[in-house]
Amino acid sequence: MITKEDYLSGQVLLVDKPLNWTSFQVVNKLRWEIRQAFDIKKIKVGHAGTLDPLATGLLVICTGKMTKQIDTFQGQVKEYTGTFVLGSTTPSYDLETEIDKKFSTTHITDTLIQDTTKQFIGNIQQYPPVFSALKKDGKRLYEFARAGESVEIKPRTVNISEFEITKINTSDAPSTDSINIDFRVVCSKGTYIRSLANDFGKALHSGAHLSTLRRTKIGDFYIDDSITIETFISNLKTN
Secondary structure (H helix, E strand, O other): OOOHHHHHHOOEEEEEEOOOOOHHHHHHHHHHHHHHHHOOOOOOEEEOOOOOOOOEEEEEEEEHHHHHHHHHHHOOOEEEEEEEEEOEEOOOOOOOOOOOEEOOOOOOOHHHHHHHHHHHOEEEEEOOOOOOOOEEOOEEHHHHHHOOOOOOOOOEEEEEEEEEEEEEEOOOOOOOOOEEEEEEEEEOOOOOHHHHHHHHHHHOOOOEEEEEEEEEEEOOEEHHHOEOHHHHHHHHHHO
């Protein structure tokens, strides 16, 4: 049983972030529930690494004095699984925005897909998506994008230690010109899987966007050890 004093002194909570929730919404929800359960006026709660609203999976939540460890947790290696759709792109590199361009996939073979992953292993230069929360001149990049304003984005060096294609399937793709590929990626802090999808499509001389994303690991924390928000609330009420 986790007590009021435990939360204040510091806890690390592993939460399975649901689809369409922002990471900040999860933090705010858990903070509110903890305060209500123990009649606490103020408690520090934060997360160790943002997940986009359209992504699900492992969110490391820190409370109390453990929030001092957030930077340490954020810097650890992360693992993701998900799906790229080959044959089309979107401005956000995922399903937040509509498809803006379509490309041929007739030249793409399973062998080409597998061989192309090798280009992305190790230290690579990656441009963050313009639809991201990174700041430039005091504004979020997505603010420029949604206003239709162009902005210069500088590349950053990220590391991808593992990039595995786990399934190639045309039968469940959104159109006959599309190819769905499932993947698993192990990467450093700051890696955008949406950008990886976009760059992967370019490397195939086609286009691609991210359709699903799930974070499965952060350092030594695993998704299998996480709980849902509903379970967390239920556990609080039974304490």
